[in-house]
Amino acid sequence: MLRGITVGLGFFGNIHLEGWGRVKGAEIIAAVDKDKERAERTAERYGIKPYTDLIEAIERERPDFVDIATRPDSHLSIADIAASRGCHVLCQKPMAPTWRESSEIVRLCKEHGVRLMINENWRWQPWYREIKGLIESGIIGDVITITIVRHDPDALYETPFPNQPYFVEMERFLLIESVIHPIDVVRFLGGRIEEIFCDMRRVSGVTRGEDNVYVHLNLENDAWGMIYWTRCSEGDLEEPICDYARVEGRKGIIRLDRDGRITVKPLFKPAFKHSYEIPDVGYRGDSCKAALQHFVDSLTSGEKFETEGEEYLNQVMRAIFAGYESARSRRAIKLEEWEEG
């Protein structure tokens, strides 16, 4: 049984802890938060030990891994503490607010011989797992275009972003905080990212950073990823449970509606509904728990993480920082040519 510590007990830290309670092969033994009252309250709820200091927690508890669920600007220092004490690291996305810090997290984990997985729950959402399986079955042939569209109107609420009100203060917001998810989904479904064009705007007027983003990705094998995300508009007409997505292949298409329905249409043949089960527990189709389970399983088996740190750095974080540069310079940027400017 692996033993872990969760750091950061805000909105998402609590989602983690709930998920950990159902993961097999690991247990969380302590929870760390700078806010003592919050640490104690959370620890009591989950029957684990509270700490306000990670170093103390590691030295007393000797965990196998540290689960980082704090805000991005603290990830490097926490990863440093964990890695230098021989703990494997599960780091919430985005890795860090800058390329330098993100790279440093990878370097530190490598130096100390610990493993690093980025906690990216979207690719674990059951609809995307199903779509991946359908693609692998060959029914739509090679992937040509992946479109992911998300409409959230939460910048327009009277109190914007109720779960994460600090979003309004972020200088860089939507691309690095949110669009990072479908970027990882696109590479999950379509392959390596080679080039990014990005456009972004401030639409709502309430955020310091961008709240509306278009991302155009050129993938290996000449496939495209096209992502549009707004926090300032309602897109669909019913209560959505996921994104709208469409995967076009050379022999058909797969469509994901916002109610979670998946439809497959082989070229020139009738469409059919693809039935699958959506767990009704946990967060977004129980995707967080699935990501945690993958971390534990891969640590145990020695297999590569799907979102292994160095690859995630060079694919997803590189796309993010190149994306900001693209929006500024009004040009598409090849990932391999991008350097911190």
Added chain:
Amino acid sequence: MLRGITVGLGFFGNIHLEGWGRVKGAEIIAAVDKDKERAERTAERYGIKPYTDLIEAIERERPDFVDIATRPDSHLSIADIAASRGCHVLCQKPMAPTWRESSEIVRLCKEHGVRLMINENWRWQPWYREIKGLIESGIIGDVITITIVRHDPDALYETPFPNQPYFVEMERFLLIESVIHPIDVVRFLGGRIEEIFCDMRRVSGVTRGEDNVYVHLNLENDAWGMIYWTRCSEGDLEEPICDYARVEGRKGIIRLDRDGRITVKPLFKPAFKHSYEIPDVGYRGDSCKAALQHFVDSLTSGEKFETEGEEYLNQVMRAIFAGYESARSRRAIKLEEWEEG
């Protein structure tokens, strides 16, 4: 009653002639085609005179206008013949295969004091007229994003593009031949185009030119137009009658489904269906006939054409040629900075 001559009696010339038969205030008196047999056959069908030579037709018939329905590479020479003989010009889109020829058509018409309208039927499709009216009613507030998506699988037919098989030979195909339509719709619904980013691919393998295009437009007032068109994929599941489109405003969205249904969702309020009538005669909601009627009405009243030649040149044709340059150079191009390279 205005009197006109139609030149070019292929797939689209016949659609024109059918529409002209129902236009008020004008009549077509002669049809011109290099192919004598086709000219005679068509003229007989419509009870008008056949010609193989436009100059002869103009000199004998003394028409008020010439309706050009030939392929783009002949537009300049035909416009030259018409304008220099004092005939107003209705010119099928695209204006011409090159910027120089397109500009020359505008210059010639100006020099000879005749009026020039580009025949662009898409903005006359009833769903787009309805959407325009809804936008003008203020129900969704200022426009933020216009998305138009079209899937046609006709490059994948055993005989590709049955109506226009010459598409496979065009060196530049989808952007200038087809995506030009939604580009004009975007400016119709969202305002002036300021910048274009464009990506394009050859997907089917049967066309010389691009058969899959993404266009990203920056419009005045910081609005976006996002257009995706493929001839190598089926998008929707039922028999489509139009494009999929979505107009997001600051106070709501308008959605056009491919069956022609328009849904309006004012922000944080229930969605409702917007009912309207779709003519069941003519081409694509009788949009060709509506464009012809607009030409005649504006010629008669002296009012400006919606798709007046010089403005169309500097907005739509400029976007097309800048779009090819964008796809090549991998950068967004401001229309006012674009020059023939």
